[in-house]
Amino acid sequence: MAILEVRNLESGYGEVQILWGVDLSLEPGRLTALVGANGAGKTTLLRTIMGLVRPWKGQVLFEGQDVSHLPPHKKADLGLVLVPEGRQLFTSMTVLENLEMGATPPRARPHFKRNLELVFEMFPRLKERQNQKAGTMSGGERQMLAVARGLMAAPKVLMIDEMSLGLAPVLVLQLFESLSKLREVGITTLLVEQNVHMALAVTDYAYVLAHGKVELQGPASELAQDPHVQKAYLGL
Amino acid sequence: MALEWTSVLSFLIDGLMLGFVFGVAAMGLTLIWGVMDVINLAHGPIIALSMFGVYLLMGALGLGNPYPALLLVTLLALPVGMGIYYIAVHRVIDAPHLSSLLATYSVNMMLMGVMNAVFGGAPRNIEFSLGSIKLFGGAITIPTARVVAALAAVLIAAALYAFLYRTRLGRYIRAVTDNRDAAELVGVPSTTILALSFGLGVLLAAFAGGLIATIFPFTIFDGGRYELKSFVIGVLGGLGNPIGSLFGGLVLGLIEGIVPMFLETSWTPVIEFALFVLILLVRPTGLFGGKS
Numbered sequence: 001m002a003i004l005e006v007r008n009l010e011s012g013y014g015e016v017q018i019l020w021g022v023d024l025s026l027e028p029g030r031l032t033a034l035v036g037a038n039g040a041g042k043t044t045l046l047r048t049i050m051g052l053v054r055p056w057k058g059q060v061l062f063e064g065q066d067v068s069h070l071p072p073h074k075k076a077d078l079g080l081v082l083v084p085e086g087r088q089l090f091t092s093m094t095v096l097e098n099l100e101m102g103a104t105p106p107r108a109r110p111h112f113k114r115n116l117e118l119v120f121e122m123f124p125r126l127k128e129r130q131n132q133k134a135g136t137m138s139g140g141e142r143q144m145l146a147v148a149r150g151l152m153a154a155p156k157v158l159m160i161d162e163m164s165l166g167l168a169p170v171l172v173l174q175l176f177e178s179l180s181k182l183r184e185v186g187i188t189t190l191l192v193e194q195n196v197h198m199a200l201a202v203t204d205y206a207y208v209l210a211h212g213k214v215e216l217q218g219p220a221s222e223l224a225q226d227p228h229v230q231k232a233y234l235g236l
Numbered sequence: 237m238a239l240e241w242t243s244v245l246s247f248l249i250d251g252l253m254l255g256f257v258f259g260v261a262a263m264g265l266t267l268i269w270g271v272m273d274v275i276n277l278a279h280g281p282i283i284a285l286s287m288f289g290v291y292l293l294m295g296a297l298g299l300g301n302p303y304p305a306l307l308l309v310t311l312l313a314l315p316v317g318m319g320i321y322y323i324a325v326h327r328v329i330d331a332p333h334l335s336s337l338l339a340t341y342s343v344n345m346m347l348m349g350v351m352n353a354v355f356g357g358a359p360r361n362i363e364f365s366l367g368s369i370k371l372f373g374g375a376i377t378i379p380t381a382r383v384v385a386a387l388a389a390v391l392i393a394a395a396l397y398a399f400l401y402r403t404r405l406g407r408y409i410r411a412v413t414d415n416r417d418a419a420e421l422v423g424v425p426s427t428t429i430l431a432l433s434f435g436l437g438v439l440l441a442a443f444a445g446g447l448i449a450t451i452f453p454f455t456i457f458d459g460g461r462y463e464l465k466s467f468v469i470g471v472l473g474g475l476g477n478p479i480g481s482l483f484g485g486l487v488l489g490l491i492e493g494i495v496p497m498f499l500e501t502s503w504t505p506v507i508e509f510a511l512f513v514l515i516l517l518v519r520p521t522g523l524f525g526g527k528s
C-alpha cells in the first residue's frame with residue numbers, strides 16, 4: 001500500500017489555478033523524483049500536500065488516513081515532513097537549535113540523540129558548525145542543514161524541494177549520496193529536482209509534471225530512456 | 237543655577253528606576269511586534285485597565301499592599317491577551333499592516349469606552365506606604381515602593397529572557413518570530429504560539445501598568461501616555477528585541493531624570509520624540525539591534 005497518496009488534487013493562489021488534478025502515489029522505502037519545467041506546479045504540489053496551500057479539490061492520504069485538511073504542524077507530527085524551497089532555516093538560531101527545532105514532533109523527541117548522531121555522521125560539516133548562526137552559513141551548508149533538520153523530525157515521508165538549486169556540482173553529488181543512505185534507513189523520499197539527469201539516475205521511480213498535471217510516470221531508468229523526456233528535459 | 241550633587245543623584249536614581257518599569261511596558265509592545273509584525277494599539281488601555289484592576293482588587297480583598305492584587309491581575313492578563321488575539325487579531329494576521337492596526341485600535345476604543353463608562357475620568361491613587369530608603373545620611377530619600385517596582389521590573393525581564401532562551405515554548409516563540417512557515421513545517425502549532433505571544437505581550441503591559449499604579453496616581457486616560465513612551469523605548473531598544481527594551485527604558489528614564497534639572501518638565505516629551513525621530517532616521521534597528 002502507498003504510504004502517501006494524492007488523488008485528483010487541485011489548488012492555486014487566489015484566482016489562479018496551478019494544479020489541475022494531480023495523482024501521485026509513493027511506495028514505502030522508495031526514492032521518488034518529481035521533475036518538470038519551471039512553473040509546472042512542483043512546489044505548489046508539495047505546499048498543497050503539506051497544507052501550506054489549501055487544496056481546492058481532491059485528497060491527500062497519509063498511511064491510508066485522509067489528511068487533506070490538517071494544518072502543516074499536524075502533518076509533521078504524523079511523520080510527513082517537507083524540506084522547503086529556499087531552505088527556510090531559522091537564521092537567527094544556531095545550527096544545533098535548528099536541529100532541535102527539527103525534532104519538534106513528539107514522536108521524534110525520544111530519538112533526538114540517535115538522529116543527531118545520524119545527521120552529524122551524514123553531514124560532518126554541520127557538527128563542526130553546530131554553534132554557528134544558521135544565517136551566516138554558505139548556501140551548501142544551509143541546504144545540508146535544511147535536509148538535516150527535516151531528518152531530525154524522524155520522517156516517514158521526506159519531501160525535498162529543489163535540493164540542488166544554486167549549489168556547486170560537487171556538493172550536489174554529495175547530497176545525492178546522502179539521499180541514497182536515507183533509503184537504507186527506510187525513509188520514503190520525494191525529491192523535486194531541477195537537475196533531471198541526476199534525479200533520474202539516483203531515484204527508483206519518477207513523475208513528470210507539466211501544466212499542473214502528471215504527464216508521465218514510471219521507473220526512473222525507463223523515463224531516462226523515454227524519447228520525449230530526453231528531448232524536453234535532458235536536452236538530448 | 238547651581239545644582240546640589242545630591243539632587244542630581246536623586247533625579248538620576250529616580251529616572252533609572254522608572255526607566256526599568258517603562259522598559260517592561262515597552263517589552264510587551266515590542267514582543268508582539270517582533271513575533272507577528274502587529275503593533276498593538278490596545279497597549280495603553282491595557283496598561284490603564286491593569287492599574288484599575290490592581291486598585292479595585294486591592295480594595296475588594298481588603299489588602300494593605302497592592303502586590304498580591306498585582307500578581308493576580310498579571311496572571312489574568314495572559315488569557316485576556318490570548319482572547320484578544322483570537323477574537324480581533326488572528327483573522328487579520330496575514331492581511332496588510334493597516335488591518336491589524338485598525339483591529340487593535342478597535343480594541344483600544346472599546347476598552348476606553350467601557351472604562352470611561354464604568355470608572356469615569358477621575359484620578360485614583362493606591363494608598364499604601366512602604367516608607368522610604370535614606371542614603372547619605374538622609375541627603376537622598378527614595379520611596380521604597382519605587383525600589384520594589386524597579387526590582388520587580390528587572391526580575392520579570394530576566395524571567396522573560398529565561399523563558400525565551402531556556403524553555404521549549406520560548407524556543408517555539410523565537411522560531412515563529414524567525415520564520416512562521418518553517419516553524420509550522422517542523423511541527424510548531426504556530427497559531428497557538430502567536431496567541432501565547434500576544435498574551436505575554438499583554439501580560440507584560442499589565443505588569444508594568446500595575447507597577448506604575450503603585451508609584452503614581454492615575455486615570456483611565458494615562459495608558460496613552462505610557463503607550464507613547466513604549467513606542468519611543470521600543471524604537472530605542474530595537475523593535476522586536478524585547479530585552480533591548482529594558483535598556484531603551486533606562487535611556488528614557490535617564491532623559492526624564494535629567495531634563496527637569498535644566499528645563500521645564502513639559503520639554504521632556506519634546507526631547508523624547510526628537511530622539512525617536514532621530515533614531516528612526518539614523519539607526520532604524522534601534523540602539524541595541526532589532527529585527528531587520
